[in-house]
Amino acid sequence: MMRRVGGLETEFGLVCVRADGSRALEPEAAARELFRPVVAMGRSSNVFLRNAARLYLDVGSHPEYATAECDDWWELVAQDRAGERIFADLAAQADRRLADDGQDARIHLLKNNVDSAGNAFGSHENYLVDRRGEFTRLPRYLLPFLVTRQIITGAGGVVTDPDGTGRFVFSRRSDHMWEAISSATTRTRPIINTRDEPHGDPTRFRRLHVIVGDSTMSEVSTHLRFATTDLVLRVIESGRSLPELALHDDIAAIRAVARDLTGQQPIPTANGGSTTAVQVQQRWLDLAAEVAQEGEEQQVLETWQKALDAVRTGDRSWAATHLDWAIKEQLVGQVAARLGLDLSAPEIERLDLAYHDIAPAHSVFQALQRRGLAPSVLQEQRVEDAREQAPRTTRAHLRGQVVTAAQQHGVDHVVDWTTLRLTRPGAMPVQVLDPFATSLPAVDALLAEIRALGADAPPPAPPA
Numbered sequence: 185m186m187r188r189v190g191g192l193e194t195e196f197g198l199v200c201v202r203a204d205g206s207r208a209l210e211p212e213a214a215a216r217e218l219f220r221p222v223v224a225m226g227r228s229s230n231v232f233l234r235n236a237a238r239l240y241l242d243v244g245s246h247p248e249y250a251t252a253e254c255d256d257w258w259e260l261v262a263q264d265r266a267g268e269r270i271f272a273d274l275a276a277q278a279d280r281r282l283a284d285d286g287q288d289a290r291i292h293l294l295k296n297n298v299d300s301a302g303n304a305f306g307s308h309e310n311y312l313v314d315r316r317g318e319f320t321r322l323p324r325y326l327l328p329f330l331v332t333r334q335i336i337t338g339a340g341g342v343v344t345d346p347d348g349t350g351r352f353v354f355s356r357r358s359d360h361m362w363e364a365i366s367s368a369t370t371r372t373r374p375i376i377n378t379r380d381e382p383h384g385d386p387t388r389f390r391r392l393h394v395i396v397g398d399s400t401m402s403e404v405s406t407h408l409r410f411a412t413t414d415l416v417l418r419v420i421e422s423g424r425s426l427p428e429l430a431l432h433d434d435i436a437a438i439r440a441v442a443r444d445l446t447g448q449q450p451i452p453t454a455n456g457g458s459t460t461a462v463q464v465q466q467r468w469l470d471l472a473a474e475v476a477q478e479g480e481e482q483q484v485l486e487t488w489q490k491a492l493d494a495v496r497t498g499d500r501s502w503a504a505t506h507l508d509w510a511i512k513e514q515l516v517g518q519v520a521a522r523l524g525l526d527l528s529a530p531e532i533e534r535l536d537l538a539y540h541d542i543a544p545a546h547s548v549f550q551a552l553q554r555r556g557l558a559p560s561v562l563q564e565q566r567v568e569d570a571r572e573q574a575p576r577t578t579r580a581h582l583r584g585q586v587v588t589a590a591q592q593h594g595v596d597h598v599v600d601w602t603t604l605r606l607t608r609p610g611a612m613p614v615q616v617l618d619p620f621a622t623s624l625p626a627v628d629a630l631l632a633e634i635r636a637l638g639a640d641a642p643p644p645a646p647p648a
């Protein structure tokens with residue numbers, strides 16, 4: 185597929201603590217407080233926003249933000265960062281209400297994957313793929329790429345060895361993966377989820393659901409996740425003969441790769457040989473160069489190579505200000521050395537959590553960004569605009585128009601990824617089964633109906 189839509193779902197960790205750090209509210213109560221303005225506006229804790237994203241409260245009191253469909257990976261990063269800001273604002277509002285109530289309580293939303301209680305949260309990537317094409321062939325080739333890409337796009341972190349010492353790893357999430365492929369998301373937590381929910385014309389499309397990613401804070405890391413995976417998919421889809429890179433045991437490998445900061449320890453392959461994480465990534469990078477287009481995709485290749493070189497050579501000078509794992513490696517190393525701590529110390533765990541806090545006043549990542557020690561690729565205004573503005577080059581544009589008009593005119597509506605509908609008796613749903621559709625007569629008619637219905641309605645208060 186030369187053009188592909190994709191979307192990123194982020195589950196946020198949620199804690200509500202007093203000034204002394206003790207728990208103030210149970211997660212259920214904190215989530216209810218967080219979602220109060222959302223429920224007031226949409227009568228549900230599962231809504232679509234004007235930027236066509238989905239904001240909802242998943243089971244287990246996990247706030248989740250799923251970006252609208254993007255066909256440009258910098259746009260996707262902008263939409264993802266807009267989601268952080270929307271949730272950060274909701275948390276700030278909830279904190280003010282709690283304070284007004286006289287409660288000593290502050291809500292922290294963490295864009296991370298693992299909390300101190302061992303709970304794991306997801307950061308799921310979705311890629312549109314052709315149904316007729318290579319779907320059955322995909323996992324075989326994609327898995328070695330996904331197992332090893334943590335050396336590029338991991339969020340980094342510390343795990344504790346059996347003897348109690350802490351050790352820095354590319355990804356803590358790797359220890360929470362239990363299967364290579366499955367149709368279940370939660371219980372067995374596969375690297376690739378094969379549940380067949382295309383959110384589009386089922387005769388033409390499938391949606392590839394990648395569960396293995398880390399929640400990345402760095403725009404460069406998030407961009408690389410999508411841009412490199414898209415290129416790898418294109419290589420597979422091109423039908424060229426591919427090197428047999430299948431690993432002997434994907435789950436054993438993903439854990440070993442997380443722990444090997446050189447990227448060069450041998451990983452057993454399915455054919456009885458061995459490879460290394462750096463070799464697998466370099467192989468895919470070289471293949472990607474055969475399909476990459478001029479312009480932005482050449483930059484992706486360059487950045488991918490720089491990231492890989494940082495692992496291969498051990499020279500972190502570029503990576504330590506661009507990639508999450510390397511930024512965090514430097515940070516926890518410096519703090520542990522300064523305070524004379526082992527990496528397993530609770531202070532380091534708290535630092536790791538604070539790195540992923542999305543509140544501007546508490547986020548260590550954002551503090552590094554302000555000091556020029558973490559990347560800010562996107563213009564500030566672009567991220568701000570993405571809070572209100574859906575991607576313009578996919579069907580998200582249509583959903584965004586409908587939600588915006590319905591909110592402005594106070595007209596009740598329900599939408600999902602493929603359907604747009606007013607909630608009045610007899611209203612006909614409009615189906616948008618082509619993820620690339622950006623104009624549709626039925627949507628124009630729906631917009632006209634919304635304007636007509638809402639002509640006399642007072643404008644509602646702007647939501648979060």
Ligand SMILES: Nc1ncnc2c1ncn2[C@@H]1O[C@H](COP(=O)(O)OP(=O)(O)OP(=O)(O)O)[C@@H](O)[C@H]1O
Binds near residue numbers: 253312391601
């Ligand atoms: N046809 C498509 N191809 C690829 N991605 C899509 C497509 N349609 C929607 N998406 C993206 O897939 C994601 C779907 O998010 P959502 O949280 O609703 O996922 P889900 O897996 O269907 O549901 P849940 O999280 O409730 O299990 C969004 O980021 C969206 O932009």
Ligand SMILES: [Mg+2]
Binds near residue numbers: 193248250
């Ligand atoms: Mg989801």
